[in-house]
Amino acid sequence: xxxxxxxxxxxxxxxxxxxxxxxxxxxxxxxxxxxxxxxxxxxxxxxxxxxxxxxxxxxxxxxxxxxxxxxxxxxxxxxxxxxxxxxxxxxxxxxxxxxxxxxxxxxxxxxxxxxxxxxxxxxxxxxxxxxxxxxxxxxxxxxxxxxxxxxxxxxxxxxxxxxxxxxxxxxxxxxxxxxxxxxxxxxxxxxxxxxxxxxxxxxxxxxxxxxxxxxxxxxxxxxxxxxxxxxxxxxxxxxxxxxxxxxxxxxxxxxx
Amino acid sequence: xxxxxxxxxxxxxxxxxxxxxxxxxxxxxxxxxxxxxxxxxxxxxxxxxxxxxxxxxxxxxxxxxxxxxxxxxxxxxxxxxxxxxxxxxxxxxxxxxxxxxxxxxxxxxxxxxxxxxxxxxxxxxxxxxxxxxxxxxxxxxxxxxxxxxxxxxxxxxxxxxxxxxxxxxxxxxxxxxxxxxxxxxxxxxxxxxxxxxxxxxxxxxxxxxxxxxxxxxxxxxxxxxxxxxxxxxxxxxxxxxxxxxxxxxxxxxxxxxxxxxxxxxxxxxxxxxxxxxxxxxxxxxxxxxxxxxxxx
Amino acid sequence: xxxxxxxxxxxxxxxxxxxxxxxxxxxxxxxxxxxxxxxxxxxxxxxxxxxxxxxxxxxxxxxxxxxxxxxxxxxxxxxxxxxxxxxxxxxxxxxxxxxxxxxxxxxxxxxxxxxxxxxxxxxxxxxxxxxxxxxxxxxxxxxxxxxxxxxxxxxxxxxxxxxxxxxxxxxxxxxxxxxxxxxxxxxxxxxxxxxxxxxxxxxxxxxxxxxxxxxxxxxxxxxx
Ligand SMILES: Nc1ncnc2c1ncn2[C@@H]1O[C@H](COP(=O)(O)OP(=O)(O)OP(=O)(O)O)[C@@H](O)[C@H]1O
Ligand SMILES: [Mg+2]
Ligand SMILES: [Zn+2]
Numbered sequence: 001x002x003x004x005x006x007x008x009x010x011x012x013x014x015x016x017x018x019x020x021x022x023x024x025x026x027x028x029x030x031x032x033x034x035x036x037x038x039x040x041x042x043x044x045x046x047x048x049x050x051x052x053x054x055x056x057x058x059x060x061x062x063x064x065x066x067x068x069x070x071x072x073x074x075x076x077x078x079x080x081x082x083x084x085x086x087x088x089x090x091x092x093x094x095x096x097x098x099x100x101x102x103x104x105x106x107x108x109x110x111x112x113x114x115x116x117x118x119x120x121x122x123x124x125x126x127x128x129x130x131x132x133x134x135x136x137x138x139x140x141x142x143x144x145x146x147x148x149x150x151x152x153x154x155x156x157x158x159x160x161x162x163x164x165x166x167x168x169x170x171x172x173x174x175x176x177x178x179x180x181x182x183x184x185x186x187x188x189x190x191x192x193x194x195x196x197x198x199x200x201x202x203x204x205x206x207x208x209x210x211x212x213x214x215x216x217x218x219x220x221x222x223x224x225x226x227x228x229x230x231x232x233x234x235x236x237x238x239x240x241x242x243x244x245x246x247x248x249x250x251x252x253x254x255x256x
Numbered sequence: 257x258x259x260x261x262x263x264x265x266x267x268x269x270x271x272x273x274x275x276x277x278x279x280x281x282x283x284x285x286x287x288x289x290x291x292x293x294x295x296x297x298x299x300x301x302x303x304x305x306x307x308x309x310x311x312x313x314x315x316x317x318x319x320x321x322x323x324x325x326x327x328x329x330x331x332x333x334x335x336x337x338x339x340x341x342x343x344x345x346x347x348x349x350x351x352x353x354x355x356x357x358x359x360x361x362x363x364x365x366x367x368x369x370x371x372x373x374x375x376x377x378x379x380x381x382x383x384x385x386x387x388x389x390x391x392x393x394x395x396x397x398x399x400x401x402x403x404x405x406x407x408x409x410x411x412x413x414x415x416x417x418x419x420x421x422x423x424x425x426x427x428x429x430x431x432x433x434x435x436x437x438x439x440x441x442x443x444x445x446x447x448x449x450x451x452x453x454x455x456x457x458x459x460x461x462x463x464x465x466x467x468x469x470x471x472x473x474x475x476x477x478x479x480x481x482x483x484x485x486x487x488x489x490x491x492x493x494x495x496x497x498x499x500x501x502x503x504x505x506x507x508x509x510x511x512x513x514x515x516x517x518x519x520x521x522x523x524x525x526x527x528x529x530x531x532x533x534x535x536x537x538x539x540x541x542x543x544x545x546x547x548x549x550x551x552x
Numbered sequence: 553x554x555x556x557x558x559x560x561x562x563x564x565x566x567x568x569x570x571x572x573x574x575x576x577x578x579x580x581x582x583x584x585x586x587x588x589x590x591x592x593x594x595x596x597x598x599x600x601x602x603x604x605x606x607x608x609x610x611x612x613x614x615x616x617x618x619x620x621x622x623x624x625x626x627x628x629x630x631x632x633x634x635x636x637x638x639x640x641x642x643x644x645x646x647x648x649x650x651x652x653x654x655x656x657x658x659x660x661x662x663x664x665x666x667x668x669x670x671x672x673x674x675x676x677x678x679x680x681x682x683x684x685x686x687x688x689x690x691x692x693x694x695x696x697x698x699x700x701x702x703x704x705x706x707x708x709x710x711x712x713x714x715x716x717x718x719x720x721x722x723x724x725x726x727x728x729x730x731x732x733x734x735x736x737x738x739x740x741x742x743x744x745x746x747x748x749x750x751x752x753x754x755x756x757x758x759x760x761x762x763x764x765x766x767x768x769x770x771x772x773x774x775x776x
Contacts, residue, residue: 002630027630029630032630032633078417078421079420079421082417082421082423083421086423101408101429104429104433105433105436105437107432107436108429108432108433108436111429111432112425112426112428112429112432114425115425115426115427115428115429115432116423116425116426117425118425120428120501120502121501121502121503122432122435122501122502122503122504123503125432125501126436143436144436144437186651186652187652190650190651190652190653193650197661197664197665198664215650218629218633219629219630219633231629232629233608233609233629233632233633235608235609236608236609236610236611236629239604239609239610240563240604240609240610240611242611243566244566244567247565247566247567248566248567251567
């Protein structure tokens with residue numbers, strides 16, 4: 001039997017009186033892509049912020065199991081947690097400006113992730129950064145340019161490179177194509193899709209765009225008012241939804 | 257960044273005698289309780305090399321930026337038997353150095369000197385003397401920005417966390433940027449170091465040429481930042497390593513010149529424009545060292 | 553073999569006054585290795601729904617569908633994902649085209665996803681494209697602009713590229729001319745000869761005859 005890479009049990013987080021997310025349980029297996037959908041305010045971002053260590057949940061359990069090593073995410077020391085986040089997790093923000101240093105060159109941005117896990121050889125950092133710039137379809141002549149000279153789509157691809165360069169075990173993406181023009185979205189989605197396939201990434205992706213989920217996710221959960229109201233294989237949830245809300249969500253969206 | 261306004265009046269080497277001792281002040285200006293508090297911070301700083309200890313910085317009768325942090329540390333370490341030397345960018349006779357020296361003469365009546373070997377306590381801005389520091393000397397740096405991570409992370413709560421968890425990877429980003437832009441590490445001043453294999457520390461804006469002098473020094477090195485209210489320290493014989501890359505090792509660069517006054521080839525030089533035609537001259541920034549060499 | 557046992561399926565349309573559509577009650581049949589079963593019945597009777605239940609895309613309300621000794625009705629999402637990867641090929645009625653992904657990549661993907669090396673996947677895919685009579689100049693283009701018949705053949709190639717013991721085919725020969733239809737029929741036969749259990753929906757008598765199928769008439773099976 002395979003052990004889930006991530007197992008979440010009864011996770012809850014509220015902000016004062018407002019429910020962020022409530023009693024969330026789920027598991028994620030290596031190489032799976034999990035989509036989280038739901039209307040705005042349904043708790044998607046709260047949930048992935050809890051899972052990625054950006055937020056401290058009120059209750060519940062988050063267990064990562066990476067290379068047969070179990071990490072009780074909510075019960076380890078701050079330093080162990082930050083180290084774990086640094087080496088095993090990655091977070092792609094909706095706004096690439098939140099995940100990049102705008103006053104540091106493209107290469108420096110990508111390289112920082114390597115340096116943060118201990119790389120101290122300039123030549124190696126440089127060549128890995130070059131390789132990844134290429135991989136995300138940015139011309140390698142742009143490696144020393146500042147991100148402010150990049151388009152929105154390029155910035156997002158740069159952020160993706162920065163996050164993937166250290167081969168993290170779980171990648172969180174919060175609306176990775178949300179802030180982009182429709183024409184640019186498709187290209188970024190393509191890139192994510194091909195990287196997911198090529199590198200067999202394990203991903204949790206938040207999107208309110210069902211087309212994104214259909215394209216990328218193996219499994220999905222539907223959130224409403226902070227709780228998971230439906231979950232399963234993404235084709236099953238999209239094609240044979242069992243909940244009234246999900247049916248509404250699916251039918252109100254133009255099909256791809 | 258090289259300062260050329262620092263034209264040193266070499267002929268006029270004698271400094272003025274300063275104001276007479278004023279009995280109205282407590283010894284070295286600060287009251288004994290304040291000194292005790294600062295000493296406690298200093299002792300803590302010595303116990304955790306490179307770690308920035310917060311302290312309650314006092315108003316001093318000089319503006320911030322004039323070394324109020326260094327002055328408070330000096331005041332707290334000073335005893336009646338001390339011989340004090342004050343330098344500013346290597347020189348004993350610039351306004352800043354003179355006024356701080358006068359301040360201590362007026363408030364403590366201690367001996368002062370310009371000769372590095374004779375001093376028991378040296379306060380400095382932007383330089384470490386060429387004459388090696390010795391056992392039992394205390395060397396006090398004036399520090400404007402104590403936090404080496406500040407340029408990366410504006411939130412103090414976050415930099416504190418980064419230090420406590422040794423999350424220093426991002427420090428190399430600046431060096432990376434230097435190399436990718438210039439082919440070498442351009443940072444010439446305030447070049448960050450790792451102290452005792454643990455804390456990353458800002459050595460204050462000394463030239464990187466001086467960085468190796470901090471390593472394994474027999475003297476006690478204390479750093480005071482008045483406005484930022486931080487004290488940190490390097491105890492004697494402590495490893496101080498300048499950050500670098502394996503393939504771009506640290507290089508304490510200096511200009512390819514000899515001193516035009518004393519002929520020294522291995523001292524840090526100031527570049528001075530000597531006439532209206534823009535002709536340049538290179539002379540030791542450490543005036544005491546240069547004079548001794550010249551007079552030999 | 554595939555066993556469909558006492559399966560019920562209905563849809564509740566919450567947004568249409570909770571209308572309940574019962575598709576079938578107590579459906580039973582099985583498919584043996586090497587056998588080709590054709591689902592028969594008028595439009596809307598539930599032919600595609602059966603394939604989707606077997607594939608895990610539709611919930612099974614009641615009963616069991618057993619494949620490899622596993623009951624699809626009770627498997628977890630990741631167990632179904634694994635079963636799909638290792639055992640079940642599915643050719644949907646229409647190709648889901650992803651913009652900018654070339655025909656060749658679409659076909660190679662299932663192989664690469666199960667860890668086959670690129671070179672191997674490439675060779676196999678090229679061979680299949682040739683067998684399926686897809687012109688060389690189309691291989692590196694996205695099927696987005698292909699004709700219905702071309703898209704259908706890419707879809708089939710994607711479903712056939714791996715050697716899997718179960719195949720679900722939703723109208724694989726629709727929208728094909730007779731020559732290409734014969735090519736597909738031969739490919740299906742070849743799979744069958746290798747012992748693959750196949751369930752298909754074939755709109756034409758010709759294909760059913762050529763494939764020597766066992767017919768399951770849903771009009772009779774689902775009389776309730
Ligand atoms: N996702 C769904 N949600 C609601 N009802 C559905 C869904 N899928 C199918 N149905 C209904 O179930 C019944 C069976 O549909 P299905 O698509 O299985 O028929 P079919 O036999 O394949 O038809 P065709 O020959 O036209 O392809 C129909 O009444 C259809 O409207
Ligand atoms: Mg159908
Ligand atoms: Zn000289």
